[in-house]
Amino acid sequence: MKLALFASAIGIAAIGWSGAHAAEHEVRMLNKGPKGQAMQFDPAFLKIEPGDSVKFVATDKGHNSESILEMIPEGAETWKGKINEAITVTFDVEGIYGYKCQPHFPLGMVGIIQVGDNTDNLDSAETAKLPGRAKTRMAELIAQVGAGGAGSEEAQRD
Numbered sequence: 001m002k003l004a005l006f007a008s009a010i011g012i013a014a015i016g017w018s019g020a021h022a023a024e025h026e027v028r029m030l031n032k033g034p035k036g037q038a039m040q041f042d043p044a045f046l047k048i049e050p051g052d053s054v055k056f057v058a059t060d061k062g063h064n065s066e067s068i069l070e071m072i073p074e075g076a077e078t079w080k081g082k083i084n085e086a087i088t089v090t091f092d093v094e095g096i097y098g099y100k101c102q103p104h105f106p107l108g109m110v111g112i113i114q115v116g117d118n119t120d121n122l123d124s125a126e127t128a129k130l131p132g133r134a135k136t137r138m139a140e141l142i143a144q145v146g147a148g149g150a151g152s153e154e155a156q157r158d
């Protein structure tokens with residue numbers, strides 16, 4: 001019995017070491033964020049590794065998640081979730097991904113996913129034209145993007 005437990009622990013560790021096990025992250029779609037902000041993705045900024053996926057969870061009603069065309073890396077696929085429905089997106093191309101909730105875009109319901117350490121498309125993402133409060137919130141999120149050096153990444157890891 002003891003031996004069996006040991007063996008299964010080794011098995012789990014081996015999956016981790018092989019790197020074959022991509023992580024699935026969760027972003028909740030909320031009417032009110034953890035700090036009381038109206039209409040919020042939580043977490044609104046997320047750093048993941050290439051091959052990881054993100055599940056956008058329809059915790060509250062009336063939201064969706066969709067990529068912002070001007071704010072994804074070259075060669076990356078767009079996505080568009082349906083209102084009230086969860087959507088899982090796998091991110092294979094490194095870079096910065098801006099996304100929005102369509103109905104609450106002008107209210108600032110936006111988010112950023114940083115995949116890996118390639119920030120080549122950050123400049124073009126920064127110049128994207130965004131409506132209303134999305135502009136302010138996106139600027140705050142862009143400020144959290146790590147350049148892949150100078151230890152900027154650690155602060156965003158949980």
Ligand SMILES: [Cu+2]
Nearest residue numbers: 063101104109
């Ligand atoms: Cu929304």
